[in-house]
Amino acid sequence: MNILDNIIASKRIEVEQKKELVPVEDLKTFPLYASMCNSLVSNLLAEGSTGIIAEFKRKSPSKGVINADIQIGPVVETYDAHGAAGISILTDENYFGGSNDDIIYARDIVSVPILRKDFIIDEYQIIEAKAIGASVILLIAANLTPQRVQELALFAKRQSLEVLLEIHNEEELSHICTEVDIVGVNNRDLKTFTVDVNRSIELSEKIPADKIKISESGISDVDTILRLRQHGYKGFLIGENFMKHADPSIAFADFVNALKAASKVEMEG
Numbered sequence: 614m615n616i617l618d619n620i621i622a623s624k625r626i627e628v629e630q631k632k633e634l635v636p637v638e639d640l641k642t643f644p645l646y647a648s649m650c651n652s653l654v655s656n657l658l659a660e661g662s663t664g665i666i667a668e669f670k671r672k673s674p675s676k677g678v679i680n681a682d683i684q685i686g687p688v689v690e691t692y693d694a695h696g697a698a699g700i701s702i703l704t705d706e707n708y709f710g711g712s713n714d715d716i717i718y719a720r721d722i723v724s725v726p727i728l729r730k731d732f733i734i735d736e737y738q739i740i741e742a743k744a745i746g747a748s749v750i751l752l753i754a755a756n757l758t759p760q761r762v763q764e765l766a767l768f769a770k771r772q773s774l775e776v777l778l779e780i781h782n783e784e785e786l787s788h789i790c791t792e793v794d795i796v797g798v799n800n801r802d803l804k805t806f807t808v809d810v811n812r813s814i815e816l817s818e819k820i821p822a823d824k825i826k827i828s829e830s831g832i833s834d835v836d837t838i839l840r841l842r843q844h845g846y847k848g849f850l851i852g853e854n855f856m857k858h859a860d861p862s863i864a865f866a867d868f869v870n871a872l873k874a875a876s877k878v879e880m881e882g
């Protein structure tokens with residue numbers, strides 16, 4: 614078994630337990646369930662968008678502890694204030710040190726759309742995503758059949774959530790369906806943890822042109838973003854590069870300033 618299989622196996626148990634603990638009908642009474650979702654798609658397409666989807670995570674299976682005791686508030690506030698197109702928040706507790714409360718807390722203090730980063734295998738988790746204030750959900754092709762991707766994506770769209778489908782190789786292109794708004798190429802292989810940004814470049818032209826493309830993982834410099842933009846990428850999901858700093862807020866603000874300067878030079882040049 615690889616790590617992804619382990620995560621999914623424990624996720625199945627977790628979801629069944631949660632259904633008992635907080636029945637889906639209860640989730641629908643959460644105040645945020647009825648609130649409006651905001652659109653990551655339009656933020657990514659907006660003129661002059663940084664395209665950065667800044668991630669909040671305390672640890673990960675590939676890196677271990679990144680920033681264990683960090684408070685979410687100041688970090689997401691800076692992400693929001695300094696031009697993130699969206700904020701990705703890990704809600705998986707066992708492997709990433711996150712929780713639903715992180716999104717509930719963040720939703721109250723930021724205005725950009727929040728991506729619920731978790732391993733979604735069940736409709737229950739989609740209702741839950743909406744109930745805690747997320748606007749976008751992630752579906753990972755590596756652990757879902759194409760049919761299941763379509764069912765879950767359709768279900769999410771009916772909840773007015775946006776859908777990000779993550780792929781990592783050519784075979785997974787067959788998971789892309791109408792209901793998916795954004796296709797993300799994960800540069801990290803979730804089974805081996807190898808990272809290669811060229812994955813995004815190799816797959817870029819094979820992704821249907823009507824999908825918004827984002828590149829995920831292992832991005833740590835502005836030049837990579839400029840290069841990915843040339844291949845049609847509108848979004849860049851970046852976590853560790855910010856979270857590894859004692860103060861991710863400073864790292865994020867510096868990065869955005871450097872990106873804006875480089876983008877300007879490029880346009881003028």
Ligand SMILES: O=P(O)(O)OC[C@@H](O)[C@@H](O)c1c[nH]c2ccccc12
Binds near residue numbers: 730731831852853
């Ligand atoms: O920290 P990084 O290398 O910048 O990567 C961020 C994000 O892409 C990564 O956390 C991620 C991409 N897909 C996932 C699926 C599940 C959990 C985590 C992820």
